[in-house]
Amino acid sequence: MTQPVSPPRDSTDKVPPVGQHLTWRDMMARADVRTLSLLGVLAVLVVIGGITKPDEFLDTRNLQLVLTQASVIGVVTVGMTFVITSGGIDLSVGAIVALASVWATTVATQEYGFGGILLTAVLVGLGCGLVNGLLIAYGAMVPFIATLAMLASARGLALQITDGRTQIVTIDGVLELGERDSYVLGVPPLVLVFAVVTVIGWLLLNRTTFGRRTVAVGGNPEAARLAGIDVRRQRLYLYLLSGLCCGIAAFLLIVLSGSGQNTNGNLYELDAIAAAIIGGTLLSGGRGTITGSVLGVLIFTTITNIFALNNLQSDVQQIAKGAIIVAAVLVQRRTASTT
Amino acid sequence: MAPEPPLLTMSGITKSFPGVRALDGVDLDVQAGEVHCLLGQNGAGKSTLIKVLAGAHQPDTGTIRWRGEPVTLRSPIAAMRLGVATIYQELDLVEHLSVAENVHLGHEPTAAGFVVRGRAARASTAALLARLGHPEIDPSRLVGALSAAQQQIVSMARALSHDVRLIVMDEPSAALDPDEVDNLFRSVQDLTAQGVAVVYISHRLEEIRRIGDRVTVLKDGRAVAGGLPAKTTPTREVVALMTGRNVEYVFPERPAAGSVPAGPPVLQVRGLARDGEFAPLDLDLHPGEIVGLAGLVGSGRSEILETVYGARKPSAGQVLVDGRPLRPGSVRAAVRAGLGLAPEERKAQALLMLESVTRNVSVSSMSRFSHGGWIDRSAEFGAARAATRELSLRPDNPSVPVRTLSGGNQQKAVLARWLLRGCRVLLLDEPTRGVDVGARAELYAVVRRLADEGLAVLLVSSEVPEVLGLADRVLVLREGHVVHTAPARDLDEHRVLDLVMEGSPAT
Numbered sequence: 001m002t003q004p005v006s007p008p009r010d011s012t013d014k015v016p017p018v019g020q021h022l023t024w025r026d027m028m029a030r031a032d033v034r035t036l037s038l039l040g041v042l043a044v045l046v047v048i049g050g051i052t053k054p055d056e057f058l059d060t061r062n063l064q065l066v067l068t069q070a071s072v073i074g075v076v077t078v079g080m081t082f083v084i085t086s087g088g089i090d091l092s093v094g095a096i097v098a099l100a101s102v103w104a105t106t107v108a109t110q111e112y113g114f115g116g117i118l119l120t121a122v123l124v125g126l127g128c129g130l131v132n133g134l135l136i137a138y139g140a141m142v143p144f145i146a147t148l149a150m151l152a153s154a155r156g157l158a159l160q161i162t163d164g165r166t167q168i169v170t171i172d173g174v175l176e177l178g179e180r181d182s183y184v185l186g187v188p189p190l191v192l193v194f195a196v197v198t199v200i201g202w203l204l205l206n207r208t209t210f211g212r213r214t215v216a217v218g219g220n221p222e223a224a225r226l227a228g229i230d231v232r233r234q235r236l237y238l239y240l241l242s243g244l245c246c247g248i249a250a251f252l253l254i255v256l257s258g259s260g261q262n263t264n265g266n267l268y269e270l271d272a273i274a275a276a277i278i279g280g281t282l283l284s285g286g287r288g289t290i291t292g293s294v295l296g297v298l299i300f301t302t303i304t305n306i307f308a309l310n311n312l313q314s315d316v317q318q319i320a321k322g323a324i325i326v327a328a329v330l331v332q333r334r335t336a337s338t339t
Numbered sequence: 340m341a342p343e344p345p346l347l348t349m350s351g352i353t354k355s356f357p358g359v360r361a362l363d364g365v366d367l368d369v370q371a372g373e374v375h376c377l378l379g380q381n382g383a384g385k386s387t388l389i390k391v392l393a394g395a396h397q398p399d400t401g402t403i404r405w406r407g408e409p410v411t412l413r414s415p416i417a418a419m420r421l422g423v424a425t426i427y428q429e430l431d432l433v434e435h436l437s438v439a440e441n442v443h444l445g446h447e448p449t450a451a452g453f454v455v456r457g458r459a460a461r462a463s464t465a466a467l468l469a470r471l472g473h474p475e476i477d478p479s480r481l482v483g484a485l486s487a488a489q490q491q492i493v494s495m496a497r498a499l500s501h502d503v504r505l506i507v508m509d510e511p512s513a514a515l516d517p518d519e520v521d522n523l524f525r526s527v528q529d530l531t532a533q534g535v536a537v538v539y540i541s542h543r544l545e546e547i548r549r550i551g552d553r554v555t556v557l558k559d560g561r562a563v564a565g566g567l568p569a570k571t572t573p574t575r576e577v578v579a580l581m582t583g584r585n586v587e588y589v590f591p592e593r594p595a596a597g598s599v600p601a602g603p604p605v606l607q608v609r610g611l612a613r614d615g616e617f618a619p620l621d622l623d624l625h626p627g628e629i630v631g632l633a634g635l636v637g638s639g640r641s642e643i644l645e646t647v648y649g650a651r652k653p654s655a656g657q658v659l660v661d662g663r664p665l666r667p668g669s670v671r672a673a674v675r676a677g678l679g680l681a682p683e684e685r686k687a688q689a690l691l692m693l694e695s696v697t698r699n700v701s702v703s704s705m706s707r708f709s710h711g712g713w714i715d716r717s718a719e720f721g722a723a724r725a726a727t728r729e730l731s732l733r734p735d736n737p738s739v740p741v742r743t744l745s746g747g748n749q750q751k752a753v754l755a756r757w758l759l760r761g762c763r764v765l766l767l768d769e770p771t772r773g774v775d776v777g778a779r780a781e782l783y784a785v786v787r788r789l790a791d792e793g794l795a796v797l798l799v800s801s802e803v804p805e806v807l808g809l810a811d812r813v814l815v816l817r818e819g820h821v822v823h824t825a826p827a828r829d830l831d832e833h834r835v836l837d838l839v840m841e842g843s844p845a846t
Contacts, residue, residue: 208712209705216702219691226650226688227703227756228674286693 034280037331038295045299049306056309061180064188070301071194072097072252073271074294078201079245080272081293083238085205087218087285088143090242092132092150093272097265099154100124100250105167105260114173117254122247128154129243133236147239151269158262167260178255190252197248202290214238218285274321275300278328299324344407346371346536347392347423347505352401354387359746359773361387362398363560369505369536374527376547376569377540379557380581380801385540388557389507392538393425394418424498425507430490432497434483439464441482442497467496470533471526488519495526499535506530507538512546524550544574544840556580578635578836590780590808591787593828594627602626603662605677605795606764608647610656616642617819619656622797624764629786629796631810631827633803633835639819640799641683644766647797648680649673660764674703679757681750683768683799689753696737696744697723699752704760726755730785747771747778754785765789767798771805783809803835815839 049057056062076093083090103109104121112119128150135146169175176182177189184192205211213234216224225231246265253264277283278299279292300321307317347369354362362384369375379385390396392403394412403410405421412418418425432441439460440447447460464478473492476485482493491511498506508527512520527537527550541547547554551569555562556577564580606624617639624630632640645651647658652668659665660676682688691699700723701708708719723737732744732751741752750770757765767786771779786809790796800806806813807827815823815838823838 207714207716209709209714210712212698212702212705212714215694215698216691219693220687222687223689223691224702225670226648226680226682228671229702230671286691 035289035291035295038279038292038299042295042299042302045302045306049302049309052306053309057306062305062309064191066298066301066305067191067194068188068256069304070297071190072249072256073268073275073301074194074297075197075245075249075252076265076268077272077275077293077297078197078290079242080269081201081276081279081281081288081290082205082214083143083242084273084276084281084283085218085285085288086214086235086238087221088136088235088238089147089273089283090132090239091144091147091269092128092154093242093246094265094268095151095154095158096125096128096243096246097250097253097268098158098262099128099161100247101253101260101264102158102161102167102262103260104250105169105254106161107167110169110171114171117169117171117174118251121251121254122244125243125245125247125250126240127243128246129240130236132243133239136239137232137235155262158264162260162262164262169254169258169260174255175258178258190256193248193252197245198290198294205288205290210234210237215286215288218282218288220286271297271300274325278325343371344404345369346406348402348404348407349388349392350402350404352388352391352398352403354391354396354398357742360775361560362391364401365557365560365562366565367555367562368566369538371504371536372531372534373552374531374537374539374550374569375566376551376554377538377557378544378547378554378577378581383557383581384560385557386509387560389425389509389538389540392418392423392507394423419501422502422504423507424501424503424505426491426494426498426509426511428509428511430494432482432490432493435481437479437481438468438476438485438493438496439478441493442467442478442500444497446500463500464496467499468492470499470529471495472529473522473526486519488515488522491515491523492526495530499530503535505536505538507540509540511539512541512543520546544577547577574840575833575836578840579832591784593787593811594791605661606647606797607659607662608656609659611643611646611653611658612655613642613646613651614654617646617816618821620821622814624795624797626763626793626795627790628812629790629798629810631798631800631806631813632816633800633806633813633839634816635801635839637818638816638839640801640816641768643816644680644768644797644799645682647673648678648766650680674760674762677761677763678766679703679760679762679764680766681753681757681768681770683772685746685749685753685773689756690741690749692740692742694741696727696732696739696741696752699741700726700737700755700759703756707759722759723755726759727751729758730755731781745775745778746773747775747782750774750782751785754789758789762794764795764797767796767800769800770798771800771802779805803832803839807832807835 076097080090080093100121103124104117109116109120132147132150135141136143182189205214213224213229216227216229217231217234221231250264254260275296276293279289279294279296281288281293303320304317307320345368349365349367352362352365353360365384365388367388377385377388387396391398392412394415394417403412410421412421433444436444442464443460461478465474468474468476468478471492476489476492482490485493495506511523515523527539531537539551547569554564554567554569554572554577556564556567558581602625604623604625608620608622610619610621612619620643622630632643634640642651646653649665649668649670649672657664657667660678665676666672686692691702697720701719705714708715708722720737727737728735730751732748732755741749744752770786771782774782786796798806798810807830810827813825813827813830813835814821815835817839
């Protein structure tokens with residue numbers, strides 16, 4: 001009666017699992033090549049960091065810093081992974097982060113304290129996601145164009161709100177969360193938020209009907225429609241989800257920098273897309289992996305950190321990032337064609 | 340003196356794709372200066388064959404000879420160098436370039452490495468257009484501003500701009516008006532008079548009569564008849580070759596009565612119509628009944644099925660399930676009311692090719708295995724396995740990716756999806772398309788068993804024996820109109836073919 005089964009893991013699994021207990025070893029034996037190779041790249045980077053700057057890189061505070069920096073873009077990437085898995089794209093994430101961060105730090109908002117800032121950031125993110133989603137799902141606009149328009153307008157609005165000035169946060173509760181010695185459950189609060197968003201995102205993609213619909217819509221929208229899935233509503237939800245992630249990321253950025261600026265989130269769209277793609281999410285849709293996206297984010301953040309510690313300029317970092325994206329995609333195409 | 344060898348001889352060509360054998364030993368020979376027509380239903384292997392000829396696909400086995408010499412067509416460029424040009428259904432012209440630029444695309448006349456845009460290119464284009472009998476097309480006009488027929492001519496001119504000996508035309512008349520077709524035929528005749536061979540693909544038998552010299556009929560990846568005289572072979576014989584059985588299918592037995600089952604119909608179609616596709620249609624479908632729609636391509640079969648399902652919006656009429664009207668044009672309403680569709684293009688319209696069988700089967704009934712959106716995956720797997728086992732899907736492991744399955748088993752996965760959903764009306768569009776001949780009998784048995792268990796089935800097929808063998812009742816369609824309705828046992832293949840071709844029930 002019992003079939004040979006595979007372990008529960010990402011939606012990248014070719015073989016879906018059955019409820020049955022699995023040992024750690026089974027999991028490792030079946031973990032797919034892509035995840036292992038990403039872990040390998042990360043391990044190599046840690047070794048490089050450890051060799052070039054043994055004292056500084058491996059310092060606990062530095063590792064915390066890497067994780068904290070990864071948190072903001074990481075939350076955005078989780079939302080982006082859903083959108084890309086559904087066959088879409090969201091170019092407006094960076095601009096939404098900027099708009100949410102300045103809207104949530106105006107003098108008027110700050111009067112409502114901690115809750116006001118958090119709520120405003122989240123609502124602005126959701127509002128932008130709603131506009132994106134309505135235009136794409138019900139206005140039949142191409143995601144690239146709709147979110148490009150949102151990118152331009154949200155950045156413009158952010159500039160209009162701040163008039164180019166940095167808005168300093170004066171709420172103690174917010175500032176304390178961003179202090180170096182602040183811990184919640186033994187980890188920096190930003191990292192905790194990132195971890196929670198990651199776990200929820202993983203469960204949502206791999207264990208819920210929402211995730212299945214996302215994959216179906218991305219893999220074959222016509223088949224999804226003929227199978228009775230409401231493709232348009234699903235698309236609306238996905239851009240809402242991406243907007244929500246941007247709102248959360250904006251709040252994390254406010255906590256981290258103690259301020260809101262219209263230049264926040266610059267080029268986040270490229271970082272998030274790149275992390276998702278090297279993680280193994282198909283740009284054409286139909287396959288997505290939260291695990292891969294998070295590893296992609298960690299790889300990029302670690303590289304930035306190592307380069308900074310070694311006093312290499314950001315131009316070199318950009319070139320290295322570009323090379324890594326190309327290498328990752330080439331390797332993936334190769335493994336895809338051999339399986 | 341030995342006779343001149345044929346311009347092109349293809350022999351024993353086979354080509355397999357995962358799950359299906361598209362070409363199964365096809366022979367084709369084409370003489371210089373003839374119009375050789377290629378006939379066959381969708382999926383018979385025509386497009387695969389012309390892609391082999393165009394160098395776009397490599398055959399698994401078989402030989403191609405060009406003027407008697409064996410050749411290998413490694414790439415489209417190799418085929419073009421040899422003198423084979425292919426004009427696909429979807430014209431590959433660049434709308435924003437001029438006629439002359441399109442004609443010379445990829446081999447622009449150059450001088451000292453620079454593309455010559457001017458007079459020379461226009462002059463040579465004008466000469467080609469004149470050769471095709473269309474000197475009225477201005478070489479400097481943008482292609483996007485031309486009519487479909489004129490674009491067709493530009494494609495032919497482009498083919499001629501290479502030193503072409505053989506032109507393959509894939510349903511060139513599909514988008515044309517009758518007098519545009521006349522013009523096209525004149526051009527084809529001009530070409531053949533100059534010794535160029537034309538391989539002409541069409542569904543329209545009357546066209547083949549008019550311009551064809553010889554006909555090769557493909558069916559199920561085989562050439563069932565090669566080199567028949569196009570003008571004199573009786574229509575009935577050609578259609579029988581296209582649609583007829585070439586193996587004895589084993590059809591399951593019908594229930595004894597054979598008449599319309601008692602009780603109220605589960606599905607009622609009332610005056611359903613779509614402008615330009617099919618005329619108002621009335622139809623009752625009872626539980627346990629299989630009703631077949633027979634007709635040629637273009638008779639509106641698939642359109643009717645998709646409109647009933649809500650995938651197309653009707654211009655008039657309604658669909659009722661248990662006497663309650665469905666919201667028109669809503670697939671979700673249809674699915675909720677208990678309809679399920681196994682569409683014609685399985686891979687494009689039904690399957691999630693990256694996913695497992697389980698997920699393909701469960702996609703329409705996810706709410707049954709989920710609580711608050713949370714999927715109970717062991718329940719899902721168990722239900723998918725039960726559904727696929729009931730249909731004897733092979734391999735007996737729904738964890739495998741659906742793309743590794745054969746065509747017949749992929750179809751079973753689609754049926755399992757609706758079985759699991761508990762659907763009451765199953766719409767089958769060409770259920771054995773791309774299914775190996777040997778696996779068809781099993782599918783027929785499955786469909787009949789589902790009907791015996793109370794499912795109502797509406798079946799569309801271009802294979803007349805399939806409709807006659809499987810359905811209880813048959814509606815014969817011609818150009819969007821139902822021309823005859825009768826119990827399947829009162830019809831035979833020849834009578835249906837006559838109806839399909841002539842439209843009036845001969846008495």
